[in-house]
Amino acid sequence: MLKVVIIGNGMVGHHYVEQLAASPVAAKITVIGGEARPAYDRVHLSDYFAGSTPEDLALTTKEHYLDMGVDAHFGDMVAHIDRSNKIVITESGQAYSYDKLVLATGSYPFVPPVEGNNLPQCTVYRTIDDLGMIQAQANNAKVGVVVGGGLLGLEAANAVQNLGLETHVVEFAPGLMGVELDAGGSSMLRRKIEALGVKVHTSKATELIETNSEGKGRVVMHFADGGSLATDMIVFSAGIRPYDQLARDCGLVVGERGGIAIDQYCKTSDPSIFAIGECALFDNKIYGLVAPGYRMAEAAASQLGSEGISFLGADMSTKLKLLGVDVGSIGDAHGRQEGSVAYTFSDERIDVYKRLIVSADGKSLLGAVLVGDCSEYDTLLQYFLNGIDLPSDPETLILPTNAGGSPALGASALPLTATICSCHNVSKGDIVATMDAGFCSLAEVKSETCAASGCGGCAALLKNVVDDEMAARGLDVDTAMCEHFNFTRQEMFHIIKVETIKSFEDLLHKHGTGRGCEVCKPTAGSILASLWNDYVLEEKHVGLQDTNDTFLANMQNNGTYSVVPRIAGGEITPDKLIVLGQVAKKYQLYTKITGGQRIDLFGARLQQLPAIWQELIEAGFETGHAYGKALRTVKSCVGSTWCRYGVQDSVAMALYVENRYKGLRSPHKLKSGVSGCTRECAEAQSKDFGIIATENGWNLYVGGNGGMKPRHAELFATDLDDKTLIKYIDRFLMFYVRTADRLQRTSVWMDNLEGGLDYLKQVVIEDSLGICNDLEAQMDAVVGSYQCEWKTTIEDPEKLKRFRQFVNSDGQDKAIIFVEERGQLRPAKEEEHQKISATLD
Amino acid sequence: MSLNMKDQHISICRQNDLIPNSGICAELAGKQVALFYLPDESPAIYAIDNWDPIGKANVLSRGIVGDINGQLVVSSPLYKQHFDLITGQCIEHSDVKVPVYVVELVDDCVLINQ
Ligand code: SRM
Ligand SMILES: Cc1cc2nc3c(=O)[nH]c(=O)nc-3n(C[C@H](O)[C@H](O)[C@H](O)COP(=O)(O)OP(=O)(O)OC[C@H]3O[C@@H](n4cnc5c(N)ncnc54)[C@H](O)[C@@H]3O)c2cc1C
Ligand code: SF4
Ligand code: FES
Numbered sequence A: 001m002l003k004v005v006i007i008g009n010g011m012v013g014h015h016y017v018e019q020l021a022a023s024p025v026a027a028k029i030t031v032i033g034g035e036a037r038p039a040y041d042r043v044h045l046s047d048y049f050a051g052s053t054p055e056d057l058a059l060t061t062k063e064h065y066l067d068m069g070v071d072a073h074f075g076d077m078v079a080h081i082d083r084s085n086k087i088v089i090t091e092s093g094q095a096y097s098y099d100k101l102v103l104a105t106g107s108y109p110f111v112p113p114v115e116g117n118n119l120p121q122c123t124v125y126r127t128i129d130d131l132g133m134i135q136a137q138a139n140n141a142k143v144g145v146v147v148g149g150g151l152l153g154l155e156a157a158n159a160v161q162n163l164g165l166e167t168h169v170v171e172f173a174p175g176l177m178g179v180e181l182d183a184g185g186s187s188m189l190r191r192k193i194e195a196l197g198v199k200v201h202t203s204k205a206t207e208l209i210e211t212n213s214e215g216k217g218r219v220v221m222h223f224a225d226g227g228s229l230a231t232d233m234i235v236f237s238a239g240i241r242p243y244d245q246l247a248r249d250c251g252l253v254v255g256e257r258g259g260i261a262i263d264q265y266c267k268t269s270d271p272s273i274f275a276i277g278e279c280a281l282f283d284n285k286i287y288g289l290v291a292p293g294y295r296m297a298e299a300a301a302s303q304l305g306s307e308g309i310s311f312l313g314a315d316m317s318t319k320l321k322l323l324g325v326d327v328g329s330i331g332d333a334h335g336r337q338e339g340s341v342a343y344t345f346s347d348e349r350i351d352v353y354k355r356l357i358v359s360a361d362g363k364s365l366l367g368a369v370l371v372g373d374c375s376e377y378d379t380l381l382q383y384f385l386n387g388i389d390l391p392s393d394p395e396t397l398i399l400p401t402n403a404g405g406s407p408a409l410g411a412s413a414l415p416l417t418a419t420i421c422s423c424h425n426v427s428k429g430d431i432v433a434t435m436d437a438g439f440c441s442l443a444e445v446k447s448e449t450c451a452a453s454g455c456g457g458c459a460a461l462l463k464n465v466v467d468d469e470m471a472a473r474g475l476d477v478d479t480a481m482c483e484h485f486n487f488t489r490q491e492m493f494h495i496i497k498v499e500t501i502k503s504f505e506d507l508l509h510k511h512g513t514g515r516g517c518e519v520c521k522p523t524a525g526s527i528l529a530s531l532w533n534d535y536v537l538e539e540k541h542v543g544l545q546d547t548n549d550t551f552l553a554n555m556q557n558n559g560t561y562s563v564v565p566r567i568a569g570g571e572i573t574p575d576k577l578i579v580l581g582q583v584a585k586k587y588q589l590y591t592k593i594t595g596g597q598r599i600d601l602f603g604a605r606l607q608q609l610p611a612i613w614q615e616l617i618e619a620g621f622e623t624g625h626a627y628g629k630a631l632r633t634v635k636s637c638v639g640s641t642w643c644r645y646g647v648q649d650s651v652a653m654a655l656y657v658e659n660r661y662k663g664l665r666s667p668h669k670l671k672s673g674v675s676g677c678t679r680e681c682a683e684a685q686s687k688d689f690g691i692i693a694t695e696n697g698w699n700l701y702v703g704g705n706g707g708m709k710p711r712h713a714e715l716f717a718t719d720l721d722d723k724t725l726i727k728y729i730d731r732f733l734m735f736y737v738r739t740a741d742r743l744q745r746t747s748v749w750m751d752n753l754e755g756g757l758d759y760l761k762q763v764v765i766e767d768s769l770g771i772c773n774d775l776e777a778q779m780d781a782v783v784g785s786y787q788c789e790w791k792t793t794i795e796d797p798e799k800l801k802r803f804r805q806f807v808n809s810d811g812q813d814k815a816i817i818f819v820e821e822r823g824q825l826r827p828a829k830e831e832e833h834q835k836i837s838a839t840l841d
Numbered sequence B: 001m002s003l004n005m006k007d008q009h010i011s012i013c014r015q016n017d018l019i020p021n022s023g024i025c026a027e028l029a030g031k032q033v034a035l036f037y038l039p040d041e042s043p044a045i046y047a048i049d050n051w052d053p054i055g056k057a058n059v060l061s062r063g064i065v066g067d068i069n070g071q072l073v074v075s076s077p078l079y080k081q082h083f084d085l086i087t088g089q090c091i092e093h094s095d096v097k098v099p100v101y102v103v104e105l106v107d108d109c110v111l112i113n114q
Helices: A011-022 A042-050 A062-068 A128-138 A151-162 A183-195 A245-249 A290-302 A377-386 A428-436 A442-449 A459-472 A489-498 A504-511 A520-532 A574-586 A606-618 A650-661 A722-739 A746-752 A756-764 A772-784 A789-794 A830-840 B002-008
Strands: A002-007 A027-033 A071-074 A078-082 A087-090 A095-097 A100-103 A107-109 A122-124 A143-147 A166-170 A199-201 A206-211 A219-223 A228-231 A233-236 A240-242 A260-262 A273-275 A280-282 A318-322 A325-331 A341-347 A352-358 A365-371 A419-421 A561-563 A590-593 A599-604 A631-636 A670-675 A689-694 A697-702 A714-720 A818-821 A824-827 B009-014 B022-028 B031-037 B045-049 B064-068 B071-075 B082-084 B103-106 B109-113
Touching: A002 A011, A002 A095, A011 A027, A011 A062, A011 A290, A042 A128, A042 A151, A062 A071, A078 A245, A122 A128, A128 A151, A128 A233, A143 A151, A143 A228, A151 A166, A151 A233, A151 A318, A166 A228, A183 A199, A183 A325, A183 A341, A183 A352, A183 A365, A219 A233, A260 A273, A325 A377, A365 A377, A419 A428, A419 A459, A428 A442, A428 A459, A442 A459, A489 A504, A489 A520, A489 A722, A504 A520, A520 B064, A561 A606, A574 A590, A574 A599, A574 A606, A590 A824, A599 A606, A599 A824, A606 A789, A631 A650, A650 A670, A650 A689, A650 A722, A689 A722, A697 A722, A714 A722, A714 A756, A722 A746, A722 A756, A722 A772, A746 A756, B009 B022, B009 B031, B045 B103
Parallel strands: A002 A027, A002 A100, A027 A071, A100 A273, A122 A233, A143 A166, A143 A233, A166 A199, A260 A280, A631 A670, A670 A689
Antiparallel strands: A078 A087, A087 A095, A107 A240, A206 A219, A219 A228, A318 A325, A325 A365, A341 A352, A352 A365, A561 A599, A590 A599, A689 A697, A697 A714, A818 A824, B009 B109, B022 B031, B031 B045, B064 B071, B071 B082, B103 B109
């Protein structure tokens, strides 16, 4: 069998292994990785500081390689290649013979040769081990400096800022991201980054780093211009250099400025040796991005079989979020091509900068720069990559739509050669072919082509292409809820209502297949509750509920639960406040004021929930339904009772509204707010339904939310009296409950209603469908059958049986460990777990 | 099989401790076992480990049970990955698997093989 040895197990080396293993070539694969761990996602390295663990970043595991029959060795560097005997020898003295050798050694961070660059405070940002060093230096540090204002430098700055340090970026060149951005884009990026509190120093050459003997900072950096900067730690991120020493030592051809020279088949000057990824030099260029590396891996792997794919260079356009700022760069961003003309749009109020570089004849796009808003990136990239003719007024591509900007290029306008997913090299043609082969749903296309499973940046475009193709084939865009029910939530609602179905079993038997799943069961459970309002923990409904509903509490990351009693309108008596304090203290619960004007008690073990609720209910509390897709909170402002501007009693109205709709099960959660005057201190316009007092009554707003896609509510009706207000809300909510899709907030539902807000007004105000009596009656039934689920639960010993950690003992879950922080308990982190269990053993 | 089982079995709970179409948790020699009772299936009872290796907490007994293409699964209540009730295999990640245990309902007793 062909012996293939791969040196380096980075992202590209790993991709090569996967490609080769999946190909028909029979090969004995050996991997030698210099790092102690198998390949991981370097591109998302920064996520580590946002909570990702090394396991989250892993691309593979030792066991997985074992299963694949790959012989893998980690934590050992190849020291020498003996080309004449076709053997590689590692630092630990192991020797491996090869028929074909693949160099995937990647690159290392360039550290400028300044005195003091080896002080312990100096680190680099490339590997998971580096992250550990950075974290260690960051403990006790207040100030951190990143040397390098390029793409990787700004990534590192993000990490330093996430660690809570005062962050500085020191750049040698006059601007940030000079490679990818033109001067205008670069200075807009600087403004945005400075606004985030990062201090930027450009045109600064560091000459010396020395230990600081004076007060601030542990080291001090001296610059060529005479200035200096005191800091506690330094991260060098001033560019990368290919790991090509091995290749040099054994006489392979390398480039003048480094990099192992390869041809279009990724072969080095020795035909038995390939080089791929960041250590390779193709056409005098090093490709410092992962997608081109993957293309090289595919080309190199194919040479061992009959296919023979070529690597002919790759596009280096990038779209990134740096420190939360959207940045995009396409093609010739600097307009270096002769005769090119540029269009620039800049809006300093919102810090957006966009520039198009267009060919002399105005026909094709040569490059683009986007800072602060990348929404046009996908469209522009398609124009660029596919040479699509530009519209006669190209500036419309970057102008805001209300200023004459043109809408995005439709998926149907893209040629089949258009690359949709650059991480996995999937073209529109590949997608069409996949769909021709019968894999038509988005999920199938994703799993067949791998599209959208890399950086995820192409997900929206992929969906457009798939939807567009489905429509072109006359296929209905698949609306089935899941494999068990071939209809939408709205249709399910209708069936359950018309046929008076009372249990999931019955529904499945009559209209579904299989046994159900975590999608259709909670949906049916919610509809059954909206319609018949049975106790959700009745035996026939228990198995339908998400864990939060089953245990009437929200599951936290360590398997404990949070307890959220209802505090309607945010109003609470001192006595009740004291009870909350006492209960929290007794059960050692972490206590926090929520964003919804109430108090959350975290960290209750499953078996503690009934006792906690017993005490709360005795003190007059009720469940807050924080676990349910149901009414959450109605936020209030203090209103006319106290406030000198208030024109109505907003607290009383909030209390009424919250008490009326509490317990209402709906497609998604529902939130409301009531403000006592137009100053809007209760933020009612960010709620699913919001109420604002006027001199003459109430204005009603609908369809707002915060969350992932914030949206303001729209004015629905004005100057309503109390009764009409409630009537309209009853109808609005019930119509939503009946017709919305699962997990669809009111805003998205409204956007999808044909006729939108005007139609909704006709239905709710003018009763154009003649269903208002029915809607109101249904709401009355729900309101009339309200019960506090916790009260019902603690009164029923049978139901309480579920709240035991173990059915056969009174033991506790030993994997739940707390530590103290700021005077309260919190879940131990994974590393703390290990330490604590070690001291326990 | 079942004869053999009775030799090493442990009676872990009674049938009426089980909750139809849902899960509960039992302790077994320091381990946590998630027991699922599906009265319409044959067999009607399944046992896998309670530890969710992805969410890293003892929670699998609290997931929703159902099927994917006929394969009986529980969906983790934390991040919703599916685990096969018979083999313990995670559907989303081929390299993740949880231990399974042999259980049986004999008369009114849930017997588990240690
Ligand atoms: C506790 C709280 C954060 C806090 O410490 O303040 C919180 C915590 C959670 N939020 Fe929230 N949200 C909380 C206020 C908010 C707010 C602010 C508000 O209500 O004014 C928002 C934005 C407003 C909005 O929803 O329109 C908010 C937007 C979300 C979203 C995004 C919803 C969206 O439509 O985009 C989710 C995810 C979801 O529901 O799918 C979410 C989901 C969650 C979940 C349920 C996530 C989960 O499944 O574990 C969190 C667990 C709650 C718990 O008790 O364990 N939470 N969440 C707040 C509880 C308020 C309360 O008293 O009930
Ligand atoms: C913080 C950060 C953010 C990034 N963001 C992006 C991004 O958003 N988009 C993008 O496209 N790219 C990004 N990149 C670049 C991307 O990570 C690289 O292009 C990619 O990792 C290159 O893969 P590789 O396998 O060629 O090299 P590497 O991933 O560096 O792997 C090479 C491996 O070989 C090992 N090795 C070296 N010499 C030897 C030896 N002699 N013996 C044994 N093993 C050896 C090394 O230890 C290393 O593990 C980012 C990089 C970093 C550091
Ligand atoms: S919204 Fe109006 S009434 Fe309410 S607190 Fe603000 S100013 Fe006062
Ligand atoms: S472009 Fe990165 S996943 Fe498709």
